[in-house]
Amino acid sequence: MADSRFFKNAGPFALAQIAEAAGAEIVNAESCDHLITDVAPLEQASPDTLSFLDNRKYLEAFKETKAGACIVSPDMVDHAPDGICLLVTKTPYHAYARVAQLFYPSQNGQGNVSAAAHISKSATVHETADVAAGAVIEDNADIAAGCVIAANAVICKGVTICANTQIGPNASIANAIIGSNTIIHAGVRIGQDGFGFAMGLGGHEKVPQLGRVIVGDHVEIGANTTIDRGTGPDTTIGNGTKIDNLVQIAHNVQIGQNCVLVSHVGISGSTELGDFVLLAGQVGVAGHLKIASGTRVAAQSGVMRNIPVAQEMGGSPAKPVRKWLKEVATLERLAQKKKD
Amino acid sequence: MADSRFFKNAGPFALAQIAEAAGAEIVNAESCDHLITDVAPLEQASPDTLSFLDNRKYLEAFKETKAGACIVSPDMVDHAPDGICLLVTKTPYHAYARVAQLFYPSQNGQGNVSAAAHISKSATVHETADVAAGAVIEDNADIAAGCVIAANAVICKGVTICANTQIGPNASIANAIIGSNTIIHAGVRIGQDGFGFAMGLGGHEKVPQLGRVIVGDHVEIGANTTIDRGTGPDTTIGNGTKIDNLVQIAHNVQIGQNCVLVSHVGISGSTELGDFVLLAGQVGVAGHLKIASGTRVAAQSGVMRNIPVAQEMGGSPAKPVRKWLKEVATLERLAQKKKD
Amino acid sequence: MADSRFFKNAGPFALAQIAEAAGAEIVNAESCDHLITDVAPLEQASPDTLSFLDNRKYLEAFKETKAGACIVSPDMVDHAPDGICLLVTKTPYHAYARVAQLFYPSQNGQGNVSAAAHISKSATVHETADVAAGAVIEDNADIAAGCVIAANAVICKGVTICANTQIGPNASIANAIIGSNTIIHAGVRIGQDGFGFAMGLGGHEKVPQLGRVIVGDHVEIGANTTIDRGTGPDTTIGNGTKIDNLVQIAHNVQIGQNCVLVSHVGISGSTELGDFVLLAGQVGVAGHLKIASGTRVAAQSGVMRNIPVAQEMGGSPAKPVRKWLKEVATLERLAQKKKD
Incomplete structure (x- = not known):
């Protein structure tokens, strides 16, 4: 059908x-x-x-x-x-x-390189990779076997894309090493400067962002999601992790394997997620936290503290989900008592 | 002026x-x-x-x-x-x-096709359509009369764009049929894979997404908004619906006519909105829900249940807005009573 | 390293x-x-x-x-x-x-213009500006000394970019004047139509958006952020302001100098921020408000009223942060009292 x-x-x-x-x-x-x-x-x-x-x-x-x-x-x-x-x-x-x-098997590259693609002479594109019209492959970039680079995507200088990985239309990848069998959807931004400033009353001084983004194998990254490169350490996304559309991942964040991040999730700088962490839609996580493997966080929650043991969390500020739901029910009851 | x-x-x-x-x-x-x-x-x-x-x-x-x-x-x-x-x-x-x-009348296409556009020989571009520099029109795509395809936009294979519709710079449209007199702004992503995985402890298995996105007439879709294609059924946007920037619409979502979705709204998979539904900024809606025509939801609310009758909703979890405001006032009063 | x-x-x-x-x-x-x-x-x-x-x-x-x-x-x-x-x-x-x-000094343009860039004959590109492959510079646009226009970026007709400003890959700028020494990251959308409709039961009538976006000097704008142009007045971003990824700034918003807007912030139409305002991640601000210089708003808060004096705010609806935290603590205490 x-x-x-x-x-x-x-x-x-x-x-x-x-x-x-x-x-x-x-x-x-x-x-x-x-x-x-x-x-x-x-x-x-x-x-x-x-x-x-x-x-x-x-x-x-x-x-x-x-x-x-x-x-x-x-x-x-x-x-x-x-x-x-x-x-x-x-x-x-x-x-x-x-x-x-x-x-409907996934299609790897077949060696179709458009005459309208712009490929630097110093870039390496494997003979089985596809590069569509308008795609730009900059100096010293390396595109492995079976990759598919869609129309108007930009692979910036020095970036490595491992085998059978797909880069969607109008995506841009800089300062990054991308694993194999990974899917990066349209409009994804990987490797731009993190939001690093030394703030002060005289203005905010830019801190050069000197790390990279390292993306594992079998990862999927949704449309228009943004992943900033590290400040010096790298930002890393573990094997098998699936990231939805419009997610923000800040500099130095470390995401384990097989995590699931739903749309509009935002993770602040230097936070570490274990494996199989699930963050539902619009969850925010503060910076410099450690979130245990197996943690699950309900939609729209705001995580402000470490989560040292796997559990279900909800609310903003986030707490164990049963506690949160009890608070929701308590407030509902108290409000009903008041006449108005 | x-x-x-x-x-x-x-x-x-x-x-x-x-x-x-x-x-x-x-x-x-x-x-x-x-x-x-x-x-x-x-x-x-x-x-x-x-x-x-x-x-x-x-x-x-x-x-x-x-x-x-x-x-x-x-x-x-x-x-x-x-x-x-x-x-x-x-x-x-x-x-x-x-x-x-x-x-300041809206300008339809005048037949200006840039020599720097990349148009497949199997694509159909009406003689009155405009196609700007760097735009890519892939195989078998069909661009109707009066359309304007802006610079570096990508119209993927087989996509149909009906008359007098405008596609903004760097937007990408795949697996979709777009109605007439519709405006799709810069950086919009339509038709990429939905976030569909069979999750499990051995990793998350990708589920091929075999549906399309069907967008009606007189629709407006804001910059960098993302609309995933259906899993088998289609994702549909009804006539006259207006969608703001950075909105996420998941696979199989069905949106009625003349709805208004404000920035950063996220709608999870398979949810159905009636007509004239208004979702204010940063609202999240869970999956597989039905939201009645005429429903209005306050900013930042989280809709977790069906809304069978039109009403104003607020809060997270969302409830009727008067009930929500009463809870807000009750908590404020209770907190004031406590000395600290 | x-x-x-x-x-x-x-x-x-x-x-x-x-x-x-x-x-x-x-x-x-x-x-x-x-x-x-x-x-x-x-x-x-x-x-x-x-x-x-x-x-x-x-x-x-x-x-x-x-x-x-x-x-x-x-x-x-x-x-x-x-x-x-x-x-x-x-x-x-x-x-x-x-x-x-x-x-690692920031690199200004050196006059490297790619043969694969698409530059209108009526555009002005300073001899020291860089323009990468696939970038499009439309009619009458003006690119000053030392600018860097990255691959597949689009500078629409009439736009002015002042000296030493960088435009990231796949960004698009329309109806705007951009200051000097400013960094606009990949996928940013500036100057598209604001979300302006005269709503009614017969459908929503589009209101032409006739203003511009004016961005100051030493500004930074994060990846995939969207800034709509004004309706007639301009949308303005003051000198030294730093904006993170995936932020939404609606039409007619006026942002002062040295503000800091973290990822997923959304500011509704015609709201004015003073100087040194800090909005943490996922904050939403309603329209037509005035926020005093020096105000700081905690993550995920929802600002629904004017903030006439600098203070720390939190919660949704946002209130002074001490009041908000007291409410959070009060509810926690009350819920604990109930057995279940």
Whole structure:
């Protein structure tokens, strides 16, 4: 069902092949002996496409889907409509991710370099990398195999981009080393000066920012997000970390592996996050803090102190989430008592 | 008074012509028998320019203005300075908008295509569209009549831009269909991957994002705003909706008609807004919610539940605004009681 | 220690020369009679490099540093490790800023204009300005001596950029006059339409935005920040003001001198800030307000009223910070009393 103007479908595939990619068990296989041509949402699916159910909110849509096959968890099997084939797994969303990747594999570079790209003679661009029109690759930059540099992106002098990494349109990367299999979306800004000033009544004196940005492998960085380079130490983003759109990461911040930072999060200078930290939308974190691996912070919270042990936090100033919710409930009760 | 380096004035105009555009009634016409050359703020206006009064905060400036003519509401007539001509209407700001459009009409494309634009041979660019230097139009993109594509903008493969729509400098549009008479400002990012991962302790698996972004007619999208494409369903923005700068709209969000989203608003995935919803600055809305038409949410609020009926909301978590303000007042009173 | 792929070191320098730049007094000079080759963080410094201590959080690192010389405040002298030379000053961070500038001076333009830049014939580019590949300079724009226009930046028609100002990659500047010695980072958007609509049930009518953006000297504007032009009056940014990444400044806002606006701050239309106002991260300020010089607002606060006298504010709605903290403490206490 994906619009063929934008997406290239690698299918069709037989159900057995899909089940293998999904790591799922086939139930009711006899009802689906034809090839599956595509994936589709429950409401739009047809007998030759496959869908998935991951969120109980969509149970009604599942009961009425016309999909030929559907990925579900074991407890959903009994709710299936008649004549549907099921791919059953305890992790249906993961399974769907792998099936969708089967139909729509990520495209690495193929060696297509536009005549309208501007590539410095001292830059190195691997023969399998793509560079689109208007992209600028400055002196001594190094673009590895399979990279895709989109239109009007700017790779500044000396930057290294490792294999199979994608840089979106109009993004700019400076003073940085970017790992492999990483996706940097449109308009991302990496490696500009951090916000470093010696403040005073005579004006604010600029402090040269002499560090870099080091981004790991399998990282994703959302559109128009900004990551400043370090002051002397580096700003670092660990392997597997996923960053949403419009996030701000200040100088010297160190982010561990597999963290998730949702849109509009802001992290102040020199703060360190462990691994698997989740910051929901619009969370702010003050500077020079240490946040333990596994910490989860609710949307719009303001973290002002170290979080030495993994926990769920909420509120501004942030506190353990149960404490925060109790305060919310207490204030609600007290306000109701007052007549007005 | 507008700087002629930047703005081209279509005037002068006679007062009667201006009153007709404004839909206003002329009072004290005899004091203004000359042509009006321009519009200007109250403090800067001169006898041959026209101003307007919409906000009572500026009443003093109105009393002292040297404007030759002024658009006002009926209750302001008695406060007018001597010798000024008035254009009286119940909706002075609307009237001013139309008069300012008379003097400074929006410019559609005239068929100016820069030799320094990079246009794919398979793209279609209407003969009346403008394409500026450094702009990139990729394969099979379709740019309709009267469009203006500014410098270094990127229109990715297969994208359709309908008539008289403007795309600002350095903006990038992918996987999208954009309506007519829409304005997309500088640095906007439309159609990149949504933030879709199957999360787990072994790392976060990328879920291919197979939908599009569908933007209606007469929409305005502010600078550096980001709108992710859908996961399979589309992300949609209804006709007449106005979105400010640095707003985040996640995958599958559906926004109705004539909504107003102020700067730094963030809307999480799959949430649906009705028509005429107003979200003030820095509001966050959680995912998978339904917000009724006509809902208004105060700045910095955090919407965590469905809003089934139009109302004013405030606070984080958001609640009806009167309840929120009562809680604010209650806490203030309780804190004052405590000595410290 | 700075990576030579990205940073060009103007050193080495003798200690006396460094002390003069720092405005600091040398203590224990005999232990450092060799040239200093670079600056470095305490943990990474070696005997031929210089470091600094400004934040007591890093006292332990100071005690163990291997730096040959270190800038410190007088009360830190007794904590110095053996054999280190000290540069003693009451303002160590300012002193470090000046020393780092000595080693890594800011680079003005040298007259390098890329053959791949797109410069209108009617534009004026000073013979000492740099213009990188893909940059677009439109009609009648004026780029003064020593400016640096980075790759894929867009300087729209009629814009003036004064001497020694730097415009980052993919930034776009329209309808604006930019002062001298100012730094505008990657992806900044200046001068696009403000968010001006006459709202109504028949739809929202666009109000032409006829003002400009006037940016002073020695200003810094962070990556992907957006500054809308005025509606008729101008939007103005005073000399010496420093603005972080992803900040939103609406039409007609007037910001005084030497203000500091941290990331994700949003300022609504027509608000005026005095001088030396500090807004911490994610602060929102409503429209049409006046904020006194010297005001400081804590992170995530929401300013909804005028602040006529300099003070520290916090909370949403913002109030004097002591009052806000008392409310936070009061609610915490009341919630603890309730059993649940």
